[in-house]
Amino acid sequence: xxxxxxxxxxxxxxxxxxxxxxxxxxxxxxxxxxxxxxxxxxxxxxxxxxxxxxxxxxxxxxxxxxxxxxxxxxxxxxxxxxxxxxxxxxxxxxxxxxxxxxxxxxxx
Numbered sequence: 001x002x003x004x005x006x007x008x009x010x011x012x013x014x015x016x017x018x019x020x021x022x023x024x025x026x027x028x029x030x031x032x033x034x035x036x037x038x039x040x041x042x043x044x045x046x047x048x049x050x051x052x053x054x055x056x057x058x059x060x061x062x063x064x065x066x067x068x069x070x071x072x073x074x075x076x077x078x079x080x081x082x083x084x085x086x087x088x089x090x091x092x093x094x095x096x097x098x099x100x101x102x103x104x105x106x107x108x
Contacts, residue, residue, distance in 0.1 A: 002076075006054030007033040011040040020057045022079045033057075046072070 002020075009017045017038060019030035037053050039045050042062045049056035049063075050071040056063075066072040 002031055003033060007035040008037045008045055008048045008054045008056050009035045010045050011038045021081055023081050024079055
């Protein structure tokens with residue numbers, strides 16, 4: 001389901017990008033997401049997510065102010081590995097029409 005939505009990915013220096021890791025039923029798995037916007041800076045990625053470019057998978061500490069003021073909301077938090085403080089994020093202002101809003105309702 002996540003692969004059907006726009007995502008923004010982070011480019012790391014040593015690899016092109018990383019799949020998003022999740023846990024369900026005690027088993028971990030990775031999801032390869034597509035996205036046309038792939039910065040190499042977490043702050044830029046967070047801002048893009050807040051502006052509605054797509055879902056982002058980021059360190060919670062990086063986006064704490066955006067979570068606190070409602071610019072971003074957590075989704076699938078219960079499926080993220082405990083050893084990482086990485087979260088898929090969705091802009092709170094996602095349009096009421098379209099898949100992102102439906103995904104938020106499904107994920108909550």
